Amino acid sequence: MNALAEIRSRFATALEPLVDSPTELMKMIKAANDAKFGDYQANVAMPLGKELGKPPREIAVQIMESVKLDGLCDNMEVAGPGFINLKLDDDWLKSRLATALSDSGLGVSKVTDPKTYVVDFSSPNVAKPMHVGHIRSTVIGDAIAKILKFAGHNVITDNHVGDWGTQFGMIIYGYKHFLDADAYKKDSVTELGRLYKFVRQLVDYHGAKSKVDDVADKIVELTGQLSGLKEKQSAATEKAETKKIKKELSAVQKRLDSQKEAGESLTEKIKAIESNPNLFGIANAHQKIGQQVLLETAKLHEGDEENKKLWTEFLPFCWEDMRKIYRRMNVEHDHELGESFYHDMLGAVVDDFEAKGFARTSDGAVCVFMDDYETPMIIRKKDGAFLYSTTDLATIKHRVEHFKADAALCVVDHRQHEHFDKLFDAARLWGYNDIELTHVSFGTVLGEDGKPFKTRSGDTVGLESLLDEAESRALAIAVEQNPDLTEDQQQHIAKTVGIGALKYADLSQNRGSDYKFSYDKMLALRGNTAAYLQFSYARVQGIIRKTEADMEKVRSNPVPFEFATDIERELAVKLIRFGEAIDEVLIEYKPNLLCSYLFELTQVFFQFLEKCSVKDAETESLKQSRLQFCDLMSRTVETGLGLLGIGVIEQM
RNA sequence: GCCCUCAUAGCUCAACUGGAUAGAGCACCGCUCUUCUAAAGCGGAUGUUGCAGGUUCGAGUCCUGCUGGGGGUACCA
Structure with a gap:
């Protein structure tokens, strides 16, 4: 059981005599907002104050006297309107660290009711x-x-x-009319991709041809509406009327803009075909391609043997x-x-x-x-x-x-x-x-302009090109940072950092909100990025190399953890909260909470490295303790990033 | 029209679901490398949480209205 769960369960016992169902109150016990308040805080006294008709501070004192936290917390105090601040007992912390050190799952307990x-x-x-x-x-x-x-x-x-939609109608149509048999034999995947794109282009062309006049009409109509409204606006005298017109005006303007944009995209599709006499000829020879494609799709769905056979052939x-x-x-x-x-x-x-x-x-x-x-x-x-x-x-x-x-x-x-x-x-x-x-x-x-991410030509951005770009940018950085490594090593770093950055940029965002995509930001060397976390892992590996420590031995012959400095205790508290971070992610399926946790952990870890030398620790036991911290840290980051689908590297 | 959703520092985003003085990172100004990786650390400035009310011990978070963005709205997926 993690620290929070343990504290909650002890509070639940203490609260039982006071309320019918303490479980509701349990979420009011949480990690402290601010380290100066301690490690955890219980805010249960305030809501109880109303329910029991007593001053919250009085209730807080009463709870404090009845809750049994011996061995778990060594300090408890009431603050403000009735907050109960809790500080973990150092020995308890150390024993949790020891458990995590010896456990391949880092001491995170599994759920009791697996689903x-x-x-x-x-x-x-x-x-x-x-x-x-x-x-x-x-x-x-x-x-x-x-x-x-x-x-x-x-x-x-x-x-x-x-795997059952119109795209197969397109490929089947393409296969029947435009197949390059040699290319298909040599590289089926590429040829099928070509056929899809080609048929798609023709379908789009004819679609655009039939729509383009409508859109042009609409633009004329909307432009007319717009100038009409503008006249009305300048003639309007009443406040309410002006406001109404203004609202309509912006609505019409918006529709006009989107029609104009649609018009441009249609014109482009038409131009792409008509500027090429060869394509233009083919397009004219396949006037009904749109319906034909739907027909091929329908045939597939109805179980037509030929199309079903082609589908089965294409799918792999x-x-x-x-x-x-x-x-x-x-x-x-x-x-x-x-x-x-x-x-x-x-x-x-x-x-x-x-x-x-x-x-x-x-x-x-x-x-x-x-x-x-x-x-x-x-x-x-x-x-x-x-x-x-x-x-x-x-x-x-x-x-x-x-x-x-x-x-x-x-x-x-x-x-x-x-x-x-x-x-x-x-x-x-x-x-x-x-x-x-x-x-x-x-x-x-x-995109960086705040509109849906598109290429310069207005197409959606292909995932493959995204991966390519992320890796090549990461490679440039890897080469610059590690000129002494072999090309293979640099490539490996680039792949792990590049893909990691791409994933992390996405995961570190609250999933509900839109987010702006930026290569520069996601591959930044500082800040809340994958590279920053990966770097902490690489640093530990460097320390292990320099101190010539045998980590298997460190793990199998543990020494008691020592808190020689404040930062070591702070690191300890962060480390044992890994399981709490996991729990939090799963409440509303929000991976960004794990990212925040790992980022905060890494920040504390870098501070620890600044202040605490491993190699030159004052005593041998302190050195061992710090090696143990390093081990826990690197395993937590490795596991945490692993859960996000991101890898680590030994050297970067 | 109706429904959903969002609005937080110059920028990109958090805020443990109602808790203490709203936090990070970028960017900006300084400082720290013959020292276990400076892809690091330390310090500095930054806010009427879109606006107006309400609910209560306590509101960025809940309710109402308004403004502004995004999305959806019967035979697309």
């Missing part, structure tokens, strides 16, 4: 290049899964890939392409049950909803109407096709019945918030009440 979690993350569409939008789900989901596992839960990771190549990225990011899934896996179950889902009276037909579509929502959740379109929501319901059913999941976490961006609300409510309506269903949502990755 089965399905963590669903990454979920890209196969055959489409992964882009910057996929990084958050991948990195956050991977970290949460690892942390749950570390805490002692049974974790099943699942990649709910889109598409997977290979994606695995390349996952290998570079060092991310794995236990299962990869894509949309196609659930395809055959969808009819039964709809039938069951209808049979149980949870769904009915409206405007030709099968809908689930729920009280809290204006619009229903549609589970079958009027043309008979199923939707994402249908697949998701089948997925929940499968996770409960096949995986026996107690919880399913879907790591998906926050735009799908309402979809998941509806989905989860529908699932509960369906009878899946015992499973925790959580949408672990996250914000958008923005």
